[in-house]
Amino acid sequence: xxxxxxxxxxxxxxxxxxxxxxxxxxxxxxxxxxxxxxxxxxxxxxxxxxxxxxxxxxxxxxxxxxxxxxxxxxxxxxxxxxxxxxxxxxxxxxxxxxxxxxxxxxxxxxxxxxxxxxxxxxxxxxxxxxxxxxxxxxxxxxxxxxxxxxxxxxxxxxxxxxxxxxxxxxxxxxxxxxxxxxxxxxxxxxxxxxxxxxxxxxxxxxxxxxxxxxxxxxxxxxxxxxxxxxxxxxxxxxxxxxxxxxxxxxxxxxxxxxxxxxxxxxx
Ligand code: ATR
Numbered sequence: 001x002x003x004x005x006x007x008x009x010x011x012x013x014x015x016x017x018x019x020x021x022x023x024x025x026x027x028x029x030x031x032x033x034x035x036x037x038x039x040x041x042x043x044x045x046x047x048x049x050x051x052x053x054x055x056x057x058x059x060x061x062x063x064x065x066x067x068x069x070x071x072x073x074x075x076x077x078x079x080x081x082x083x084x085x086x087x088x089x090x091x092x093x094x095x096x097x098x099x100x101x102x103x104x105x106x107x108x109x110x111x112x113x114x115x116x117x118x119x120x121x122x123x124x125x126x127x128x129x130x131x132x133x134x135x136x137x138x139x140x141x142x143x144x145x146x147x148x149x150x151x152x153x154x155x156x157x158x159x160x161x162x163x164x165x166x167x168x169x170x171x172x173x174x175x176x177x178x179x180x181x182x183x184x185x186x187x188x189x190x191x192x193x194x195x196x197x198x199x200x201x202x203x204x205x206x207x208x209x210x211x212x213x214x215x216x217x218x219x220x221x222x223x224x225x226x227x228x229x230x231x232x233x234x235x236x237x238x239x240x241x242x243x244x245x246x247x248x249x250x251x252x253x254x255x256x257x258x259x260x261x262x263x264x265x266x267x
Contacts, residue, residue: 004251005034005050007043007068008061015265016059019244022264023256027248043067047088057089057251059244065099065129072097081163082133087247098250101130102137104243105213105236109184110141112238112259115209117141121182124148125198125221126189127155127171130213134188135159139167146170149177151189151198179203185225187212192219202228215240238262 006016012035020033036058038046043064050058060068065084069075072085078099079085085097109115122143124131127150139146148171150156156171163169179201185208191198192212197220210225215237225233238258245258 002029002031003034003050003053003055004031004057004059005036005055006059006061007036007038007047007050007064009038009040009063011035011037011061014061015240016061016244018265019241019261020248022261023245023248023254026256026260027252027254029252029254031252038064044071047071051090051095055090057087057247059247060086060088065133069097071095078102078136081136081166082129084129084133086133086243087250089251098247099133100243100246100250101239102134103246104239104241105134105186105211106137106141107242107246107258108234108236108238109209109211112242112262113209113232113234115184115232117143117184119144120184122146123177123182123185123204125174125185125187125200126150126191127152127159128188128190130188130190132159132162134186134213135163135169136166139163139169142167144168147172147182149174149200174198174200177201177204181206182208184209184211185230187214187219187221192217192221195220197221197224205230207231209234212236213239237265241265 024031068085072095075097079097082099087098089096146169148156153173160169160171177200205228209232210230213236215235
């Protein structure tokens with residue numbers, strides 16, 4: 001029985017054990033997958049104990065993704081550019097760090113929702129860790145333009161500069177969002193946690209695909225998208241399952257059927 005798990009704080013709400021157990025059943029892998037609550041100041045120690053027990057790998061969620069980056073001994077390009085790790089594969093003494101968040105989002109958009117991002121105009125709201133984690137895989141889809149709008153404009157400008165080698169990006173303040181429609185808007189702010197939707201020009205949503213990285217709740221962003229004629233509104237449940245699938249494949253080289261798991265969770 002191969003041992004895996006997910007570290008976070010809080011962790012009780014995590015759907016990862018359910019998702020990975022279904023993947024394992026589908027692919028005939030024998031795995032044990034547990035939720036591990038790490039103390040805020042002791043992630044590395046708890047992770048090392050898990051490694052010493054012979055674990056094969058683990059996921060890392062809020063707030064330990066940067067600490068997981070520091071723990072990893074090798075980093076994929078996704079992990080390097082994200083500056084954060086959500087998946088570690090244990091290979092002898094090596095801890096291979098990967099970040100599957102962006103791949104998860106892109107796979108949900110392109111495969112599950114059938115959205116072609118090539119040559120499209122994308123607008124991301126927010127310039128924190130969540131945005132940094134999704135930029136490289138989004139830019140690899142070669143959008144016409146990827147705009148980052150943030151409450152603190154300088155953070156959006158800096159982030160866009162960091163990724164300029166990978167595609168056409170620009171950053172600005174939320175107040176500079178134009179009233180012209182874009183193809184896809186992604187909400188990567190944590191404003192919903194305060195029950196808020198950033199105050200931006202509403203015409204940008206007209207006919208747009210509006211995607212919230214959050215899942216399990218109708219967010220103020222989703223309400224705003226509906227009120228402003230969005231073409232499609234999606235939450236981040238598909239991304240959650242797809243990022244898990246990319247982690248599962250990284251560990252086991254097996255590709256699970258994500259659609260079945262998404263349908264199960266929605267039910
Ligand atoms: P995460 O890891 O979830 O990205 P983060 O790094 O703390 O968390 O980033 C939170 C993002 O949400 C930031 O872009 C933040 O804007 P600032 O950079 O100006 O702080 C954005 N955010 C949080 N609350 C917001 C609000 N009420 N309105 C607009 N943006 C908000």
